[in-house]
Amino acid sequence: MEVKTASFEKKATETTTRVSGAEAVIMCLLEEGVDTIYGYPGGAIMPVYDELYKYQDKLHHVLTRHEQGATHAAQGYARVSGKVGVAVATSGPGATNLVTGIADAQIDSTPMVCITGQVGSHLLGSDAFQETDIVGISTPITKWNYQITKAEEIPEVMAKAFYIAKSGRPGPVLIDITKDAQFAALEFSYKKCSGIRSYKPLPEVNLVEVQDAAEAINNAKKPMIVWGQGVILGGAEALLKQVVEKAGIPAAWTILGLSALPTEHPLNVGMVGMHGNYGPNMLTNKCDVLIAIGMRFDDRVTGNLAHYAKQAKVIHFEIDPAEINKNVHADIPVLGDVNETLKLLLELLKPNKHEAWHQRFKDHYKIEYDKIIKNDLNAERGKIGMAEVIDEINKSSKGDAVIVSDVGQHQMVACRYSKFNQTRSNVTSGGLGTMGFALPAAIGAKMGAKNRDVVAIIGDGGYQMTIQELGTIFQTKVPVKIVVLNNGFLGMVRQWQQLFFDKRYASTEMTNPDFVAIAKGYHIKANQVTERAQLKDAVKEMMESEEAYFLEVKVEQEENVFPMIPTGASVSEILLE
Amino acid sequence: MEKKTYTVSIYTENNLGLLSRIAAIFLKRHINIESITASQSEVNDVMRFIIIVNVTEEQIKKIVGQIEKQIEVIKAFYHTDKETIFQETALYKIKSEDFLDDHNIQDFIKETNARIVTVTREFFVIEKTGKRHEVDHLYGILKPYGLMQFVRSGTIAVTKNEMPISGILEKFNTTNSIS
Numbered sequence: 001m002e003v004k005t006a007s008f009e010k011k012a013t014e015t016t017t018r019v020s021g022a023e024a025v026i027m028c029l030l031e032e033g034v035d036t037i038y039g040y041p042g043g044a045i046m047p048v049y050d051e052l053y054k055y056q057d058k059l060h061h062v063l064t065r066h067e068q069g070a071t072h073a074a075q076g077y078a079r080v081s082g083k084v085g086v087a088v089a090t091s092g093p094g095a096t097n098l099v100t101g102i103a104d105a106q107i108d109s110t111p112m113v114c115i116t117g118q119v120g121s122h123l124l125g126s127d128a129f130q131e132t133d134i135v136g137i138s139t140p141i142t143k144w145n146y147q148i149t150k151a152e153e154i155p156e157v158m159a160k161a162f163y164i165a166k167s168g169r170p171g172p173v174l175i176d177i178t179k180d181a182q183f184a185a186l187e188f189s190y191k192k193c194s195g196i197r198s199y200k201p202l203p204e205v206n207l208v209e210v211q212d213a214a215e216a217i218n219n220a221k222k223p224m225i226v227w228g229q230g231v232i233l234g235g236a237e238a239l240l241k242q243v244v245e246k247a248g249i250p251a252a253w254t255i256l257g258l259s260a261l262p263t264e265h266p267l268n269v270g271m272v273g274m275h276g277n278y279g280p281n282m283l284t285n286k287c288d289v290l291i292a293i294g295m296r297f298d299d300r301v302t303g304n305l306a307h308y309a310k311q312a313k314v315i316h317f318e319i320d321p322a323e324i325n326k327n328v329h330a331d332i333p334v335l336g337d338v339n340e341t342l343k344l345l346l347e348l349l350k351p352n353k354h355e356a357w358h359q360r361f362k363d364h365y366k367i368e369y370d371k372i373i374k375n376d377l378n379a380e381r382g383k384i385g386m387a388e389v390i391d392e393i394n395k396s397s398k399g400d401a402v403i404v405s406d407v408g409q410h411q412m413v414a415c416r417y418s419k420f421n422q423t424r425s426n427v428t429s430g431g432l433g434t435m436g437f438a439l440p441a442a443i444g445a446k447m448g449a450k451n452r453d454v455v456a457i458i459g460d461g462g463y464q465m466t467i468q469e470l471g472t473i474f475q476t477k478v479p480v481k482i483v484v485l486n487n488g489f490l491g492m493v494r495q496w497q498q499l500f501f502d503k504r505y506a507s508t509e510m511t512n513p514d515f516v517a518i519a520k521g522y523h524i525k526a527n528q529v530t531e532r533a534q535l536k537d538a539v540k541e542m543m544e545s546e547e548a549y550f551l552e553v554k555v556e557q558e559e560n561v562f563p564m565i566p567t568g569a570s571v572s573e574i575l576l577e
Numbered sequence: 578m579e580k581k582t583y584t585v586s587i588y589t590e591n592n593l594g595l596l597s598r599i600a601a602i603f604l605k606r607h608i609n610i611e612s613i614t615a616s617q618s619e620v621n622d623v624m625r626f627i628i629i630v631n632v633t634e635e636q637i638k639k640i641v642g643q644i645e646k647q648i649e650v651i652k653a654f655y656h657t658d659k660e661t662i663f664q665e666t667a668l669y670k671i672k673s674e675d676f677l678d679d680h681n682i683q684d685f686i687k688e689t690n691a692r693i694v695t696v697t698r699e700f701f702v703i704e705k706t707g708k709r710h711e712v713d714h715l716y717g718i719l720k721p722y723g724l725m726q727f728v729r730s731g732t733i734a735v736t737k738n739e740m741p742i743s744g745i746l747e748k749f750n751t752t753n754s755i756s
Binding site for chain 1: 589590593594597598601605638639642643645646648649650651746749750
């Protein structure tokens with residue numbers, strides 16, 4: 001096999017076709033099995049769009065209403081399907097509008113390839129019209145990026161882009177292509193990338209590490225698992241379930257790990273972190289062995305690190321060596337793809353039950369249920385609560401829908417209360433916390449999981465950050481279900497203002513438009529619920545709709561999300577009220 | 578934890594933009610780069626960056642982890658001063674008249690093992706290669722005479738231990754030729 005280096009000399013062995021750089025870009029996408037891309041045309045990317053015209057039957061291009069929407073749609077598509085999402089934009093503002101989505105994909109390890117047009121290579125550095133240094137701008141937020149100035153570089157660079165985006169710990173790659181490289185002709189032949197000598201996507205598995213981990217788990221009296229998105233990215237959901245069941249270990253999830261194990265699984269003990277469940281947070285500081293699987297100890301998960309699981313032996317299953325000891329010291333690091341390491345671990349585990357220990361999770365759940373959950377779900381007076389809406393969706397979806405949430409209070413409620421039977425069902429912006437993520441991400445999610453119901457849960461604030469994507473929904477007729485939980489506030493910020501800033505509600509109250517009229521303006525079926533009595537039927541109608549549907553629910557204005565770990569507090573200082 | 582001077586050696590593919598990718602890792606963590614050099618390494622087509630920073634060991638471990646994560650980085654190492662042989666070079670430009678009138682300067686040059694690079698009617702250029710403190714020492718001596726210009730290079734360093742880069746590349750070639 002030929003060694004991939006920075007040189008792009010073509011071997012004259014394979015048969016080639018003479019095409020333009022622009023056509024080569026499309027041919028590369030088809031070679032990589034891409035069938036749907038999201039984008040927005042403009043001057044510097046026009047040659048590629050011109051070729052797209054020719055390939056319309058093979059490659060579905062979705063015209064979003066803003067380039068940011070293209071990235072989030074590509075992310076939604078990637079998150080549900082496991083395939084690489086593709087976003088296309090022109091140079092200058094088209095390229096800079098991708099930045100938020102790229103940063104989001106980077107921090108949430110989403111495989112994405114962004115293709116941007118660039119001014120002609122003779123104009124580079126001349127401050128030409130719509131010239132921006134997108135390679136420079138995107139450097140800290142991409143897994144890899146590259147500027148193509150010669151047509152003949154296209155096949156090899158595109159092959160590398162897809163390989164890098166999806167291998168190892170996935171992430172976004174940006175390829176910037178000058179306009180002259182799109183116009184120029186090349187001899188096209190394609191070979192998928194299978195290795196780059198300076199890049200090691202999978203660390204070698206060290207059996208001793210797995211053995212040490214197995215021994216610690218077998219000897220543990222109070223073990224606890226916290227799993228993250230690594231389980232989903234590694235396709236290790238079934239293994240996780242087997243490990244959990246064989247060793248009888250209570251298992252909790254991070255926000256991005258959600259749906260890897262069914263919600264109703266008896267050993268699924270809920271979410272860790274700032275608005276996670278009471279039990280797993282409290283007991284993080286009581287367990288004797290903490291088994292972290294494909295997660296990165298984000299500060300929203302750990303709270304104050306000085307008081308995080310100090311009593312526990314920490315085992316960290318992780319694909320990215322840079323994550324080991326980054327935030328939490330790993331007594332036993334287990335490097336590798338969890339799909340490999342959990343398989344080895346499973347064989348070494350002794351069947352076990354930790355009933356008394358598991359009971360403590362149940363006891364904590366009872367406390368949380370009595371204090372919070374019961375009221376969240378069964379309010380009889382006052383305005384509708386967010387959790388009631390989620391609960392109603394659960395009843396209708398039976399846990400089989402993809403839930404796409406935006407960022408804020410509704411996101412926490414959606415993740416706390418949504419029920420899932422299948423993996424890759426929870427799409428949300430975890431690391432970056434990007435408001436405006438959900439509406440475009442839902443479009444991509446529906447296209448990536450055509451046979452599943454996709455429900456976007458969005459707050460009235462985030463909704464208005466990318467509301468223009470209603471146009472994309474209208475044009476593509478993608479049948480997504482959109483629920484806006486309207487409390488007339490930027491609710492999460494308002495909650496912090498109430499709790500930590502003496503109720504000084506600075507710029508968090510929103511005067512909102514008629515959302516139903518806006519949806520109808522886009523010819524999307526729309527309904528509004530203001531009373532509890534209407535909720536059930538309205539959700540049912542939405543869930544049964546064959547076409548796109550918008551449902552606005554007027555919810556309690558000053559609801560707070562609990563439990564809550566205040567910033568700087570320990571996980572075991574979690575507040576129930 | 579105590580801050581120390583660390584030498585970070587990074588072997589990379591020669592790639593446009595990699596310098597800014599590496600620099601961004603330090604920038605993001607608000608860490609000042611004391612010096613940086615880049616040149617061809619002992620392996621063909623492989624570049625070697627030498628970066629000097631003053632940080633704690635915990636910080637340097639994490640930084641090296643982040644650097645190694647970059648696609649075109651083959652391998653990164655960090656070393657303390659004790660583990661490396663390091664040198665830097667400085668040039669001192671002084672007025673000829675100061676130099677000729679004061680015999681002390683000539684003695685200093687001899688004592689510090691510095692070297693005269695150029696002599697003109699107007700100025701002399703003196704070069705000193707050595708450890709940072711030696712370069713600083715000569716700077717202290719010459720400063721009162723009125724330095725017209727002073728410039729120092731980044732630190733370059735080789736490690737006392739072996740750097741198994743060729744081995745790493747060899748291994749890639751073998752693994753990939755099997756398939």
